[in-house]
Amino acid sequence: MEIIVASSVGILTAGGVYLILRLRTFPVILGLALLSYAVNVFLFASGRLAIDQSPILSKYGEATYTDPLPQALVLTAIVISFGMTAVLVMIGLGAFLEADSDKIDIEAEDDSKEVQP
Amino acid sequence: MHWIILPVVLPAMVAPLIGFVMRWDITLARSASVATTILLVGISIGLAVMASGGETFLYKLGNWPAPFGIVLVLDRLSALMVLLTTVLALIVLIHAIATGWDNRGRHFHALFQFQLMGICGAFLTGDVFNLFVFFEVLLIASYGLMIHSGGKDRMRAGLQYVVMNLAGSTLFLFALGTLYASTGTLNIADLAERIPQIPPEEAALVRVAAILLMIVFAVKAALFPVQFWLPATYANAPAPVAALFAIMTKVGAYAILRVHTTAFGPGIPGTEGLAGTWLFPAAIVTIAIGAIGVLGARRLMPLIGFSVVGSMGTLLVAVAAFSPTATSAALYYMVHSTFAAACLFLIADLVVSRRSADRLIPEPATVQNGLFAALFFAAAIAMAGMPPLSGFLGKLLVLDAMREPGVMGWAWSAILIGSLLTILGFARAGSTLFWKSTAMTPEADNSGLEDVAPPNHATALQVAPSMLALAVLAALAAFAGPVSAYLEDTSAQLFDRDGYVAAVLEQPEEG
Numbered sequence: 001m002e003i004i005v006a007s008s009v010g011i012l013t014a015g016g017v018y019l020i021l022r023l024r025t026f027p028v029i030l031g032l033a034l035l036s037y038a039v040n041v042f043l044f045a046s047g048r049l050a051i052d053q054s055p056i057l058s059k060y061g062e063a064t065y066t067d068p069l070p071q072a073l074v075l076t077a078i079v080i081s082f083g084m085t086a087v088l089v090m091i092g093l094g095a096f097l098e099a100d101s102d103k104i105d106i107e108a109e110d111d112s113k114e115v116q117p
Numbered sequence: 118m119h120w121i122i123l124p125v126v127l128p129a130m131v132a133p134l135i136g137f138v139m140r141w142d143i144t145l146a147r148s149a150s151v152a153t154t155i156l157l158v159g160i161s162i163g164l165a166v167m168a169s170g171g172e173t174f175l176y177k178l179g180n181w182p183a184p185f186g187i188v189l190v191l192d193r194l195s196a197l198m199v200l201l202t203t204v205l206a207l208i209v210l211i212h213a214i215a216t217g218w219d220n221r222g223r224h225f226h227a228l229f230q231f232q233l234m235g236i237c238g239a240f241l242t243g244d245v246f247n248l249f250v251f252f253e254v255l256l257i258a259s260y261g262l263m264i265h266s267g268g269k270d271r272m273r274a275g276l277q278y279v280v281m282n283l284a285g286s287t288l289f290l291f292a293l294g295t296l297y298a299s300t301g302t303l304n305i306a307d308l309a310e311r312i313p314q315i316p317p318e319e320a321a322l323v324r325v326a327a328i329l330l331m332i333v334f335a336v337k338a339a340l341f342p343v344q345f346w347l348p349a350t351y352a353n354a355p356a357p358v359a360a361l362f363a364i365m366t367k368v369g370a371y372a373i374l375r376v377h378t379t380a381f382g383p384g385i386p387g388t389e390g391l392a393g394t395w396l397f398p399a400a401i402v403t404i405a406i407g408a409i410g411v412l413g414a415r416r417l418m419p420l421i422g423f424s425v426v427g428s429m430g431t432l433l434v435a436v437a438a439f440s441p442t443a444t445s446a447a448l449y450y451m452v453h454s455t456f457a458a459a460c461l462f463l464i465a466d467l468v469v470s471r472r473s474a475d476r477l478i479p480e481p482a483t484v485q486n487g488l489f490a491a492l493f494f495a496a497a498i499a500m501a502g503m504p505p506l507s508g509f510l511g512k513l514l515v516l517d518a519m520r521e522p523g524v525m526g527w528a529w530s531a532i533l534i535g536s537l538l539t540i541l542g543f544a545r546a547g548s549t550l551f552w553k554s555t556a557m558t559p560e561a562d563n564s565g566l567e568d569v570a571p572p573n574h575a576t577a578l579q580v581a582p583s584m585l586a587l588a589v590l591a592a593l594a595a596f597a598g599p600v601s602a603y604l605e606d607t608s609a610q611l612f613d614r615d616g617y618v619a620a621v622l623e624q625p626e627e628g
Binding site for chain 2: 016020025028032035036038039042043045046047048069070073076077080081083084087088091092094095098099104106
């Protein structure tokens with residue numbers, strides 16, 4: 001199971017970084033979404049991987065439990081990244097409509113001619 | 118003891134009220150926003166007085182004991198930062214209202230209050246994950262403020278800013294996951310207690326987490342090599358928002374100070390010297406980038422943005438030493454550079470709004486050319502670090518703290534040469550904007566753009582915020598003795614790791 005979790009975090013991160021480096025609005029949004037999936041799985045793994053264990057202490061003593069804190073962290077991270085993606089989509093749409101281009105890079109403006117009046 | 122949470126709760130309650138109830142009535146929104154900010158200044162003065170005794174106060178949310186629940190911690194450093202934030206916010210808010218910036222788009226005041234909530238929360242929290250949450254709060258408000266009033270360039274620069282910070286947030290989460298996996302806690306005091314127990318040969322994951330966290334904070338603090346977003350963002354943001362953002366870079370510097378001193382700081386075998394080793398050269402390069410950028414800028418707003426980059430470099434050179442003397446110098450310079458940068462942006466707004474654009478080219482002199490020139494001159498010498506304002510004293514303190522061999526040569530030459538280049542850049546900009554403009558004859562006006570707007574005099578209220586910021590800088594220089602004595606106590610408290618851990622983790626039960 002470790003190899004599956006580790007490689008999925010790695011592949012999601014690699015895909016996310018690649019898409020962000022495309023520097024166009026839509027791939028970048030997808031890339032950031034992939035990155036946030038990767039980090040969510042990663043946060044889960046930070047509380048040690050466990051199967052079939054509840055995240056609460058059992059009152060019957062012997063039953064082991066899995067760490068509940070990473071689950072709370074992941075929940076917070078999911079909510080925040082979901083909201084942020086929505087904001088990013090709106091700002092990206094606004095920038096596309098204003099500038100008529102979905103490039104994220106801003107090319108250097110040519111203001112050399114205006115220096116000498 | 119509920120005072121500690123008020124700087125977070127008060128704006129959090131007022132902001133939705135302004136957003137939903139007062140959205141159609143700008144006068145009502147303005148009065149609510151100003152009243153809240155004045156209240157916040159009062160509260161933060163109260164908190165600063167409370168913390169000045171040297172005690173560390175704790176606020177347990179939901180009354181859960183420290184390592185399990187989230188805590189807010191008030192010590193001298195966080196009280197100082199909250200006070201700095203609220204005073205700056207009041208100055209910026211008056212400027213935004215007086216110049217009408219707040220009415221050029223929707224929801225300025227609601228976003229402004231959310232921004233204050235995030236910044237104050239980030240300064241007060243005692244938990245690294247909670248720090249992440251407050252970072253997100255202040256960032257999401259700053260996205261809205263950054264693109265306030267819209268426009269092509271602003272939207273595109275805003276998109277860049279958002280993408281940059283979202284990538285940074287993801288990195289923050291990776292760092293927190295690594296830290297939790299290796300230590301089992303995210304409470305700063307608990308981290309400070311557990312990390313020293315990890316033997317150095319097993320601390321590799323902790324070191325990775327420490328460096329990842331430093332990269333994240335460096336993005337906020339505009340440190341090389343992740344400084345490139347700052348000039349474009351500050352140059353395209355509305356000027357009052359850029360002035361408020363002067364505190365945002367300091368959030369990054371504060372987080373490095375707090376986390377890397379308390380949790381990964383000196384005296385801990387696993388991570389000792391790690392942060393300083395990387396921070397110092399990066400800060401030196403940051404100073405160089407800032408100075409060269411100031412010298413090469415062709416527009417006024419990016420010029421000020423680069424001077425902010427340079428001042429962050431100077432600040433982080435002092436932070437990188439991780440010693441009490443250097444930290445108190447860094448704190449003095451931090452207070453100074455926040456007000457100096459904000460003041461420059463506010464004055465630049467007054468100047469640029471009366472010209473065709475913010476390009477550094479001679480244009481016919483505007484009304485009140487002398488007044489603006491004097492204000493710009495005063496703010497520029499403060500930023501560049503010339504006497505008599507506090508920039509000179511701040512840089513002097515930083516230089517004085519950097520006396521170790523091996524550090525001194527790099528730090529002194531970077532700061533001194535950087536200051537010289539900054540002075541040259543500002544002198545060039547000021548003489549183009551104000552002197553060459555007076556030399557132009559009014560006839561030359563016809564060759565350029567038609568003068569659309571009639572000359573509009575700056576009202577007293579529009580100039581007052583910049584004057585106020587300058588007055589703060591002058592006061593900081595005049596009362597440098599008491600201020601630096603207080604800051605020495607502050608950094609002594611910051612380096613007293615055992616005191617912090619004891620105050621947070623072993624708080625006696627109280628009703």
